[in-house]
Amino acid sequence: MEIVGEEHFTTELIDLVSYSYDGSDHNHRPEAAAFPADTAQISLIMQLANERRFPVVPRGAGTSMTGSAVPIKGGLVLDLVRMNRILEIRIPDRQVMVQPGVVYAALQKALAPSGFCFPPDPASGKVCTLGGNVATNAGGIRGAKYGVTRDYVLALEVVLPDGRVVHTGSKCMKSSSGLDLTRMFVGSEGVLGIITEITLKINPKPQASCTAIASFATLQQAGQAVTDVMCSGILPSVLEIMEENTIRVLRENAKADLPDVKALLLVETDGYTEAEAAYGMEKVVAAFQANGADTISRAKDKQESEKLWTIRRAVGSTSGSLRPNNLSEDVTVPISKVPQLLEGIQKIMQGQPYPFVIFGHAGDGNLHPKIMFDGSDPQQVREVHLLADKVFQLTCDLEGTLSGEHGIGLAKAPYMNLEHEPLAMDLMRLLKRTLDPNNVLNPGKMALDG
Secondary structure, eight states: OTTTOGGGEEOOHHHHHHTTBOSSSOBOOOSEEEOOOSHHHHHHHHHHHHHHTOOEEEESSSOOSSSTTSOTTOSEEEEOTTOOOEEEEEGGGTEEEEOTTOBHHHHHHHHGGGTEEOOOOOTTTTTOBHHHHHHHTOOOTTHHHHOOGGGGEEEEEEEOTTSOEEEEEOSSSOOOOSSOHHHHHTTOTTSSOEEEEEEEEOEEOOOEEEEEEEEESSHHHHHHHHHHHHTTTOOOSEEEEEEHHHHHHHHHHSOOOOOSOSEEEEEEEEESSHHHHHHHHHHHHHHHHHTTOSEEEEOSSHHHHHHHHHHHHHHHHHHHTTSSEEEEOBOBOOGGGHHHHHHHHHHHHTTOSSOEEEEEEGGGTEEEEEEEEOTTOHHHHHHHHHHHHHHHHHHHHTTOBSBSSSOOTTTSGGGHHHHSOHHHHHHHHHHHHHHOTTOOBSTTOTTOOO
16 A cells, blocks of 8 residues: 555455456455556565565456456455556657557557557457557457567566566567567466566558458368468458357347358458459459359448448357356467367267357467356356367367467466476476566466466
8 A cells, every 4th residue: 555555555345346357257356456557666566465475466457358367366456557658659660668558449549640550459459458468469350460469569568576677678670689588478467577568569550451251051161261361372351250150149149141151251351552452352252262152242342341340240249148158268270270170169069058159260270169158057167168178178189279369367277288298387387486486476377386
């Protein structure tokens, strides 16, 4: 309280309940929450945490899908909402400096007049913070062409678990100087340090785009079409897939005008001229035709394009409304194995009483299987998590990864050994112990407490 001031510290029950959960189904109340204003305050808090041995959990907007912002060991939640300034926009250097509490959409709005943007496009962009984006290496629908947050982080200021402050990376577009400490912190989910300043690379915003949707009679055709598009010499800005369950849910519950098919591919090409975007779309359409697409519909204008994207954006909310709770994953496989993952998940779910959908970013192999259930029924909870076990095992058998963009947190910690060999896990835990010997910073996450 002395560090941040009485008005920026709380032990009120109503506040602690608010900080007990995030976008996952995990929850645990902290003992207190604080709202630091700067790096110096966070440094003092971490020094005190090590002296008194209490857990500290950094938090952005709480949109995490894996429990990474849940204070599972209690302690103090650090809400970084006050650290929300865009420190500098340097268009000639193609970079911005921001504090971790800056909302993704606020940065995009600030960049818009200059014609630049921060390309990663997380679904929670209207509310999520850039600190959270960096901590989870957030992605989004434009990952196939523009990559994920890690690809744009140039430098960081980080408060280490013992309160020391380190600056990593460079304000240059390229650097081959020393070990890449910046990448070590990106995606670390707040277990190695608290990010207090971020330098991001920005891109000119494309001025033109084309959108189309294609239907396929089989998953194999759709999957091969994805592979052919990604090998065609162009990169679509978006390449999304929706399988038959997703299509049916949208048709029956969102009144979407969609055909009764096994798969739909929704694609966007972009560029700095209309000709560039149109050229990319011609390549895409050729790949769709070569793989036997039943129908291919191109949006004639921005209004038709937005109508298609409205349907795609409705998947999460429409499917989620079918039951009180849902388990939403972000497993990822090599692009060529997307059909095998889709078919495998459908087989796992065959005969199960739970509604489910599978959709996602086919252009980078990142799928979102989503299972709806009633979390108040312990049997349903057990059964759904056993189904998740099978999905994770299938993913890893296909040379995939547990998470393409959400992170590990609490939800996927039990499965880390499926993806990572024992020596790799030992090295991760050694790094955690070296930086945080007292295990005060976001403990219990990513299976690193061993």
